[in-house]
Amino acid sequence: MTILLFTTLNEKAFVPLAQKLTNNVQGITSLQRIGIGLVFSIAAIVGAAVVKKQRREIDLEFFIKEAPDRMKSMNTWLFLSTVSMGFFMSSLLVSIIDHVMKKSWLRSNLNKGKLNNFY
Numbered sequence: 001m002t003i004l005l006f007t008t009l010n011e012k013a014f015v016p017l018a019q020k021l022t023n024n025v026q027g028i029t030s031l032q033r034i035g036i037g038l039v040f041s042i043a044a045i046v047g048a049a050v051v052k053k054q055r056r057e058i059d060l061e062f063f064i065k066e067a068p069d070r071m072k073s074m075n076t077w078l079f080l081s082t083v084s085m086g087f088f089m090s091s092l093l094v095s096i097i098d099h100v101m102k103k104s105w106l107r108s109n110l111n112k113g114k115l116n117n118f119y
Contacts (some may be wrong), residue, residue, distance in 0.1 A: 018027030028036075063075040098106045107115035 015027040019025065022028060058101070059079070063079055066073045094106070098104055
């Protein structure tokens, strides 16, 4: 539904306006379209980061301030175990991919490895 809405909006409003402004039949060039797409994706990632940071602060505030005294240690354990489980899953995924690849891209010296290709 959203794709149909924005495709129609693009064809009926944005392209004619861009054609008038740029005196180009396409409206904007392919490189400009890629740039606009990158700007929108960066804005989406920044928005997701802001929401995630706020959600994490609310969770932490609940764990520390709102929970009963008897549950604070359990809440701290739960919070830290979810974080550690994320780290464990990440390292497991790296190990699985390293074993599946024909040539290992992980080295004992991190400066010579290719771990940055994973992230």
